[in-house]
Structures are given as C-alpha cells and as structure tokens.
Amino acid sequence: QTITEDEVRAAVGAIDTEAIIANDAHDRNWLNYGLNYAETRYSQLDAIDTENVGELGLQWSYSLNSDRGVQSTPIVVDGVMYVTASWSIVHALDAVTGEPLWVYDPEVPGDFGKRGCCDVVNRGVAVYDGKVYVGAFDGYLHAIDAATGERVWRVDTIENRDMSYTITGAPRVINGKVIIGNGGAEFGVRGYITAYDTETGEENWRWYTVPGDPSEPFENEAMEMAAETWDPSASYWEAGGGGTVWDAMAYDPDLNLLYIGTGNGSPWNQHLRSPAGGDNLFLASIVALNPDTGEYVWHYQNTPGDTWDYTSTQHIILADLEIGGEMRQVLMQAPKNGFFYVIDRVTGEFISAEPFVETTWATAYGEDGRPIENPAARSKDEPFETVPSAYGAHNWHPMSYNPDTGLVYIPAQGVPLVQATDPNWELNSHRPMSTMSGVGWNLGYLFNVVAPEATPFGHLLAWDPVEQREVWRAEYVSPWNGGTLTTAGNLVFQGTADGRFIAYNATDGALLWQVPVTSGVVAAPNTWEHEGEQYVTIAVGWGGVYGLMQRATDRVGAGRVFTFRVGADAQMPEAEMSMRTELVSGVPYDPEHISAGLATYVSNCLFCHGVPGVNNGGAIPNLGYSDAGTLMDAEAWVLEGIGVDRGMPSFADKLTAEDVANLVAFIQGTADSLQPQ
Numbered sequence: 007q008t009i010t011e012d013e014v015r016a017a018v019g020a021i022d023t024e025a026i027i028a029n030d031a032h033d034r035n036w037l038n039y040g041l042n043y044a045e046t047r048y049s050q051l052d053a054i055d056t057e058n059v060g061e062l063g064l065q066w067s068y069s070l071n072s073d074r075g076v077q078s079t080p081i082v083v084d085g086v087m088y089v090t091a092s093w094s095i096v097h098a099l100d101a102v103t104g105e106p107l108w109v110y111d112p113e114v115p116g117d118f119g120k121r122g123c124c125d126v127v128n129r130g131v132a133v134y135d136g137k138v139y140v141g142a143f144d145g146y147l148h149a150i151d152a153a154t155g156e157r158v159w160r161v162d163t164i165e166n167r168d169m170s171y172t173i174t175g176a177p178r179v180i181n182g183k184v185i186i187g188n189g190g191a192e193f194g195v196r197g198y199i200t201a202y203d204t205e206t207g208e209e210n211w212r213w214y215t216v217p218g219d220p221s222e223p224f225e226n227e228a229m230e231m232a233a234e235t236w237d238p239s240a241s242y243w244e245a246g247g248g249g250t251v252w253d254a255m256a257y258d259p260d261l262n263l264l265y266i267g268t269g270n271g272s273p274w275n276q277h278l279r280s281p282a283g284g285d286n287l288f289l290a291s292i293v294a295l296n297p298d299t300g301e302y303v304w305h306y307q308n309t310p311g312d313t314w315d316y317t318s319t320q321h322i323i324l325a326d327l328e329i330g331g332e333m334r335q336v337l338m339q340a341p342k343n344g345f346f347y348v349i350d351r352v353t354g355e356f357i358s359a360e361p362f363v364e365t366t367w368a369t370a371y372g373e374d375g376r377p378i379e380n381p382a383a384r385s386k387d388e389p390f391e392t393v394p395s396a397y398g399a400h401n402w403h404p405m406s407y408n409p410d411t412g413l414v415y416i417p418a419q420g421v422p423l424v425q426a427t428d429p430n431w432e433l434n435s436h437r438p439m440s441t442m443s444g445v446g447w448n449l450g451y452l453f454n455v456v457a458p459e460a461t462p463f464g465h466l467l468a469w470d471p472v473e474q475r476e477v478w479r480a481e482y483v484s485p486w487n488g489g490t491l492t493t494a495g496n497l498v499f500q501g502t503a504d505g506r507f508i509a510y511n512a513t514d515g516a517l518l519w520q521v522p523v524t525s526g527v528v529a530a531p532n533t534w535e536h537e538g539e540q541y542v543t544i545a546v547g548w549g550g551v552y553g554l555m556q557r558a559t560d561r562v563g564a565g566r567v568f569t570f571r572v573g574a575d576a577q578m579p580e581a582e583m584s585m586r587t588e589l590v591s592g593v594p595y596d597p598e599h600i601s602a603g604l605a606t607y608v609s610n611c612l613f614c615h616g617v618p619g620v621n622n623g624g625a626i627p628n629l630g631y632s633d634a635g636t637l638m639d640a641e642a643w644v645l646e647g648i649g650v651d652r653g654m655p656s657f658a659d660k661l662t663a664e665d666v667a668n669l670v671a672f673i674q675g676t677a678d679s680l681q682p683q
C-alpha cells in the first residue's frame with residue numbers, strides 16, 4: 007500500500023468549503039459529486055486530449071463485489087478514491103493502484119430493497135474535514151473517518167418509518183453542513199431535504215417541499231403559499247403529497263444559494279391527488295434555498311400539476327451564458343419531461359425551454375414559463391401515450407457542460423409507456439407489501455392497457471443551451487446509457503447500456519476510443535490528476551429502474567471500477583458472470599394451477615421479475631430463465647427468505663405453499679409455451 011492513514015487524514019482533513027471552491031482553479035481532485043459546486047462535470051485537465059485518447063489503457067480495475075446497479079461518481083482527494091457500490095457500501099481505494107484501503111458497510115437490511123422504486127443504488131459520497139458521508143438506502147446518514155473507515159456518527163433522516171423513504175443520492179457539504187434528501191414518492195411520502203452539522207450530525211434545518219396536514223400550522227410561509235395551489239378538499243397530505251429531493255443539488259457560493267430539484271406527486275395521478283387541479287407546489291420544481299438556514303428564496307416549476315412522474319430531480323448545472331448579447335448567470339436542466347431549461351439563477355426568472363426529444367404532453371413553453379399542454383395528455387378518461395414516459399427523456403444519469411464548446415452532453419432516451427387512470431385506486435390502500443399492491447407502488451395509474459406506438463431509443467445528445475438546438479448525437483442500441491464527463495482535452499466520455507466505455511470528440515462527436523467493460527454502464531465517469539498524471543475512472547454495474555428488468559448486453563459482471571491512463575497496459579478483465587440463456591425446463595407442475603399462479607404473479611412478482619421468458623431480465627433475474635433447481639426450491643426463496651440478503655423479501659406472511667405451487671406452475675407453464683416446438 008502506497009498511502010498511509012496519516013496521508014489520508016491530512017488530505018481529507020484539508021477539505022472544507024473553500025478547498026472545494028479552490029479546486030475550481032485546476033480540477034486536480036474530484037471533490038464533489040458533480041466535480042464542483044456548479045456541478046459542471048467539465049474538467050480543465052487536458053493532458054488526455056483528442057490526439058492521445060486512443061492510447062488510453064487500463065491502469066487497474068477493482069471488483070465492488072456487488073450484483074445490482076452501480077451509480078457512483080467516485081470522489082478523489084490527493085490519490086485517495088471513495089466510491090460506492092449497491093446497498094450503499096463505501097470502498098476507499100488507493101486511486102493510483104486500485105488497492106483497497108478500507109470498506110464500510112452501512113448494513114442496510116436486505117428486506118429494505120422492496121422499499122425503493124428503482125434498485126438498491128447509491129450515487130456516491132461527500133468528503134469534508136476528515137470525514138466521508140454516505141446516505142444509506144435505509145435512510146441513515148453516516149459519517150465515516152476518511153482514514154480508517156470507522157463510523158463517527160449516524161443519524162436517521164426518516165421522520166416516519168411506516169412510510170417507504172430511502173436515500174439513493176449523494177450528499178453535498180456546504181458551509182459545514184451535510185445536506186441530503188430522500189426517495190420514496192412512488193410509494194407515498196412527503197418530500198423534504200435536511201441539513202446536518204458535519205461534526206456532530208445534529209440536525210440544522212429541514213425544508214419540506216409540499217404542504218402537510220392542513221389542521222396543523224404551516225412550517226413556514228413557503229408552505230402557506232404552496233397550500234394554495236392544492237385542492238383544499240383533497241386528503242393528498244395523507245398520501246404524503248410527494249416532491250422528494252432524491253438527486254440534484256447545486257450551489258452558488260457568491261449568491262450563497264443552494265438549488266434543489268423536486269420530484270413527482272404522491273400519488274402520480276393528479277385527478278386522484280388534487281382533483282380540483284392546481285399547480286401543486288413545489289412538485290417538479292427547481293427551488294433556491296439559503297443553505298445556512300433552509301429558508302426558501304425562489305422557485306421555478308417545470309411541470310405544473312405533475313401527473314406523469316416528471317420529476318425535476320435531474321442534474322442542475324450552473325453556468326454564465328451570453329444570451330441576447332447579455333451575460334446571464336443561469337442554471338440549466340434537462341428533466342424527465344423532455345424540455346431543456348435555462349433559468350436565471352439569481353432570480354428564478356424563466357429564460358427559455360425547448361424540447362430536446364419529441365414531446366407529446368406539451369408542445370412548447372409560453373413566455374410566462376408555463377407549458378402549452380396537450381389536453382389529452384392527462385389521460386383522465388382515455389389512456390394516453392405520453393412522450394417522454396415516466397422513465398424520462400433524461401433520468402438521473404448526469405449530463406455535463408463544456409464552456410469551450412458551449413455544449414451540454416445529455417444521455418437522452420425514450421422508453422414507451424401508455425398511462426391510464428386506475429379506476430380502483432384508493433387512498434393509502436397501497437403500503438409496502440400490502441395485498442394487491444405490486445410491491446407497494448401508489449400511482450393511481452395502469453400502464454400499457456393499450457400497446458405503446460413509440461420505439462425505445464437512447465443517444466448521447468450534444469445540445470447548444472443558448473440557441474436551444476441539437477448540434478450532434480451518437481446513437482445507441484438501447485435506452486439507459488451512463489452519465490457523461492467532458493474535459494478541456496475536447497473530449498466527452500460516456501459508458502453505455504451495452505457495456506462499452508467511449509470517448510468522443512466534444513466538438514463534432516467523432517468516436518475516438520472505446521473499450522468493452524464487464525457489464526452495462528449507468529454511472530458517470532470522472533477524471534483527476536495525481537503527481538502530474540491524468541486518469542479517467544468509471545464505475546460499472548448495470549441496474550437502476552430500467553436496468554432491473556431489461557439489459558442490452560449478455561455481459562453481466564459484478565460491479566467494478568476501471569481506471570485508465572495514457573500508456574497503461576493492465577489486462578482488461580472478463581465478465582465474471584454470464585446469464586442463463588435457456589428457458590427453464592423440467593420442473594413438475596399441475597397445469598390447472600397456471601391461471602391462479604398468473605394472478606399471484608402479477609400482484610407480487612411482476613414488478614421486479616418482469617414477464618417470464620419475455621426478455622432475459624436485468625439486475626433482477628427473469629424467472630423464465632431460472633435453472634430447474636432454483637424453481638423447485640421456490641418455497642425457500644418465497645417463504646423462507648433465503649434471498650433476503652440479496653433483496654428478495656420473504657412473502658411468508660402474505661403467500662402460502664399453495665400460492666408458491668401456483669407460481670411455479672405459471673412460470674414453468676409460460677416457459678413451456680415459449681419453447682420452440
């Protein structure tokens with residue numbers, strides 16, 4: 007090992023708010039989830055450029071020992087790397103050699119997996135004053151000694167553990183406070199964001215995104231204002247209201263403003279949530295807060311009265327752009343709803359919004375900053391195919407902004423879905439694991455009662471935010487490609503759903519270098535310098551909400567971190583695991599049990615395992631491709647909980663041995679019907 011505990015202590019001990027800001031002068035370290043507080047993911051390092059990028063070779067790779075989604079952007083401080091795997095496990099590595107320094111497991115119970123909508127993922131850590139901070143999937147925020155990996159403190163961020171709150175996002179540290187939001191709006195929660203003292207873990211402030219029980223006093227004036235935009239007769243607040251702050255944050259130190267993105271409503275369907283309509287503040291909005299006090303400063307709502315899971319939690323980037331001959335301090339966002347926004351970050355004033363993919367829910371934005379909606383898109387009486395769908399035209403996968411090219415590099419996509427109002431939805435009938443709840447999603451919609459017409463796609467989109475137009479694109483075979491990094495070497499780096507890591511020319515999109523990695527990629531790469539040498543790192547591991555059930559490559563290796571350097575020549579590893587590609591056969595069953603098994607399957611298994619044999623699964627196995635032994639052992643999996651550590655809950659208090667026999671009949675029967683005759 008080349009790095010000592012004292013060296014780590016000194017390096018991370020020197021990180022404070024000023025040090026994060028000072029790193030902007032050279033970008034040698036990667037100190038914040040999005041590199042800097044502006045979250046540009048543009049590095050000034052230029053030793054790797056369009057001339058020599060083709061000579062990148064493997065410096066090292068490191069197994070994260072995980073089989074679910076890896077979404078982490080590593081943090082790098084003076085040659086020490088902190089990267090997270092699924093289940094929020096933190097790995098500290100020597101960044102130059104890939105040797106582990108320590109591993110910290112926050113011990114998220116496997117049973118907690120069912121409380122998240124979208125895989126047991128984690129997007130990374132924050133570092134500050136000698137400590138590493140991770141928000142664990144079960145809602146605890148941990149402070150860890152950066153040198154030893156010992157826990158310093160742990161706090162519970164969840165105010166009501168009967169509700170399905172989680173954490174997937176990376177914390178940010180500003181002015182001595184560590185700030186984190188939660189996920190959970192698919193299940194029914196009330197969104198908020200909380201700041202804790204970095205030293206002690208003591209709560210400094212909490213800001214709710216939507217109003218609560220109207221019989222209680224409002225927490226602040228912002229909540230009073232927000233309440234006027236909800237149907238006062240509705241009991242939305244009993245379902246939580248939604249608005250979770252599950253990913254994006256950015257900070258402007260000069261304005262001392264923290265920008266957050268808020269999520270969708272709980273339930274999704276606005277006819278059920280707030281029948282009289284209204285904007286339903288602060289759902290699907292960008293909100294500016296004072297990071298010292300948590301006080302509201304301004305907001306801009308991208309999607310008024312959200313009913314489509316059009317979260318505005320997608321990446322926010324701060325930049326200064328010349329618009330109409332004037333320099334403007336702006337923020338940029340490409341949220342799920344398919345429009346690219348440029349907003350004045352001082353005042354919240356709307357500057358422009360244009361579609362970066364096809365959009366059917368709205369055609370354009372008016373000068374007032376409101377969408378011109380297609381009235382059919384709210385699917386009140388008839389199903390409607392919204393484009394984009396709830397998967398988003400762009401999801402959490404970080405974009406990047408290169409001030410040299412003036413372009414934003416967006417992982418854009420389309421995943422077709424048709425939404426129809428669920429006539430049988432009842433408030434709070436859907437709690438985690440309740441009967442007929444799927445796994446507890448609480449949306450108020452049915453999906454694909456009519457087949458969608460759109461075709462799925464994924465591409466890397468280079469977008470000019472001033473002119474609001476596409477400049478170039480790179481097409482992929484599938485949606486759900488990784489986040490992007492751009493550099494002063496005139497490069498864009500991105501990993502793909504089909505398991506490649508690619509470098510493009512940032513100006514024109516020419517593909518300059520690519521290498522196959524051990525599984526599909528969803529995370530964003532980073533770059534950093536140590537002792538005069540520039541490195542590029544990507545954490546690989548297929549998963550996240552689309553990746554749970556679908557995949558675009560047969561390579562399904564464990565989560566793994568890869569670091570590249572010009573001239574390095576370590577051997578690229580092979581994928582350790584491969585998928586079974588034969589349908590299950592030979593498991594005995596009674597054909598009369600198939601139809602009962604179908605009903606049980608749809609309400610308990612479908613949401614994660616998909617339709618047996620229809621495609622070969624993603625991070626969660628498709629049971630149509632089980633081996634016969636596993637299926638014969640179904641009672642152990644379903645009733646005895648042998649898979650709990652891997653996230654497969656026990657259904658012992660919900661299903662019987664007879665139900666399991668029916669499930670087996672349905673799975674084997676379906677596989678038999680799909681066998682070529």
Ligand SMILES: O=C(O)c1cc(C(=O)O)c2c(n1)C(=O)C(=O)c1cc(C(=O)O)[nH]c1-2
Binds near residue numbers: 123125188270317549
């Ligand atoms: O409403 C929420 O609270 C919430 C949370 C999360 C999450 O925490 O990961 C996702 C979403 N929504 C969501 O809508 C979504 O598409 C999504 C994708 C992913 C992922 O990790 O792949 N997470 C989430």
Ligand SMILES: [Ca+2]
Binds near residue numbers: 191270315
């Ligand atoms: Ca959501």
